[in-house]
Amino acid sequence: xxxxxxxxxxxxxxxxxxxxxxxxxxxxxxxxxxxxxxxxxxxxxxxxxxxxxxxxxxxxxxxxxxxxxxxxxxxxxxxxxxxxxxxxxxxxxxxxxxxxxxxxxxxxxxxxxx
Amino acid sequence: xxxxxxxxxxxxxxxxxxxxxxxxxxxxxxxxxxxxxxxxxxxxxxxxxxxxxxxxxxxxxxxxxxxxxxxxxxxxxxxxxxxxxxxxxxxxxxxxxxxxxxxxxxxxxxxxxxxxxxxxxxxxxxxxxxxxxxxxxxxxxxxxxxxxxxxxxxxxxxxxxxxxxxxxxxxxxxxxxxxxxxxxxxxxxx
Numbered sequence: 001x002x003x004x005x006x007x008x009x010x011x012x013x014x015x016x017x018x019x020x021x022x023x024x025x026x027x028x029x030x031x032x033x034x035x036x037x038x039x040x041x042x043x044x045x046x047x048x049x050x051x052x053x054x055x056x057x058x059x060x061x062x063x064x065x066x067x068x069x070x071x072x073x074x075x076x077x078x079x080x081x082x083x084x085x086x087x088x089x090x091x092x093x094x095x096x097x098x099x100x101x102x103x104x105x106x107x108x109x110x111x112x113x114x
Numbered sequence: 115x116x117x118x119x120x121x122x123x124x125x126x127x128x129x130x131x132x133x134x135x136x137x138x139x140x141x142x143x144x145x146x147x148x149x150x151x152x153x154x155x156x157x158x159x160x161x162x163x164x165x166x167x168x169x170x171x172x173x174x175x176x177x178x179x180x181x182x183x184x185x186x187x188x189x190x191x192x193x194x195x196x197x198x199x200x201x202x203x204x205x206x207x208x209x210x211x212x213x214x215x216x217x218x219x220x221x222x223x224x225x226x227x228x229x230x231x232x233x234x235x236x237x238x239x240x241x242x243x244x245x246x247x248x249x250x251x252x253x254x255x256x257x258x259x260x261x262x263x264x265x266x267x268x269x270x271x272x273x274x275x276x277x278x279x280x281x282x283x284x285x286x287x288x289x290x291x292x293x294x295x296x297x298x299x300x301x302x303x304x
Contacts, residue, residue, distance in 0.1 A: 013289040014282055041293060041301060044234070044301065047234075048234070050262065051235035055152070060151065060165045063151065066169050067172040068136075
C-alpha cells in the first residue's frame with residue numbers, strides 16, 4: 001500500500017465511491033486495484049444505505065389513535081394520554097408482574113403438595 | 115412515494131387540515147405514519163422511542179400546520195419535524211439500545227435498482243441495521259439523513275444544530291465505522 005492509497009482511504013468515506021479525488025489521485029485509483037476495491041466497498045455500503053429509503057416499517061398499531069387522543073388532550077377534551085411507546089412498556093411491566101405472581105403461587109402450591 | 119409527497123388528489127385534504135379540520139389531519143396521519151415511524155426508527159434504532167417520536171411529531175405538525183406554506187413538499191416538511199423531535203429527545207435515545215435484528219421484519223426490495231443489486235442490499239439489510247444501531251446517535255443521525263434520505267450537509271447541519279464541517283466529519287466517521295463493522299459483507303478479505 002502506497003502513500004497515495006492511504007490518502008484515498010482517508011478521503012473516500014466523505015468524497016464517496018464515485019467522487020473525484022483530484023487528477024493525481026484519480027490517476028492513481030485508475031491503476032490501483034486496492035484503491036478500486038476500497039471504492040467498491042463504499043459503493044456497496046452507500047447503495048445498501050440508499051435502499052433503506054424505500055424500505056418502510058409498518059407503523060405500530062394505534063399510532064393514529066394515539067395522535068388523535070394527544071390532540072384531544074391538548075384541546076382539553078380528555079385526560080392527557082400516555083404516549084404510545086410508554087403504553088407498550090407499561091403493558092410489558094404489568095405482564096411481567098402477573099407472570100411473577102403466578103410463578104410464586106405455583107411454587108408455593110408445589111411446595112405445599114410436597 | 116418514499117418522500118412522503120402528497121398526491122394532487124390529496125391536496126384538498128392538506129388544505130382542510132391546514133385550516134383546522136381534524137378529520138383531514140387524521141387522514142394525513144394515516145397516510146404518512148409509516149414513513150414518519152420509519153424515519154424515527156432509523157434515527158434511534160429503538161421501536162418504543164420511535165413510536166413516541168412519531169406521535170409527538172404529528173402533534174407538533176398539527177400545531178405548526180397553519181404556518182405550512184407549501185414551500186417544501188409536505189413529506190419533506192414532516193421529515194424535518196421528525197428530525198427536530200428526535201433530536202430534542204436524544205437524551206432518552208441515549209438510554210436506549212437498538213432492537214435485536216431478530217425483531218426486524220423482512221422488507222421488499224427497493225424499486226428502480228437491478229434485481230442483483232436489490233438482492234445484495236436486501237441480504238445486507240439485517241447486518242446494516244444492526245451496524246447502524248452500533249453507531250453513536252450523532253454519527254447515526256448524519257449517516258441516515260445523508261445516505262438514506264439524501265439530505266444536504268447544509269440541511270443536516272441546520273436541523274441538528276451543528277456546523278456543516280461537523281456534519282461532514284460525522285459522516286466521514288460514521289461511514290468508516292460502518293465499513294469496519296460490515297467488513298465481510300462489503301467484500302473485505304482477511
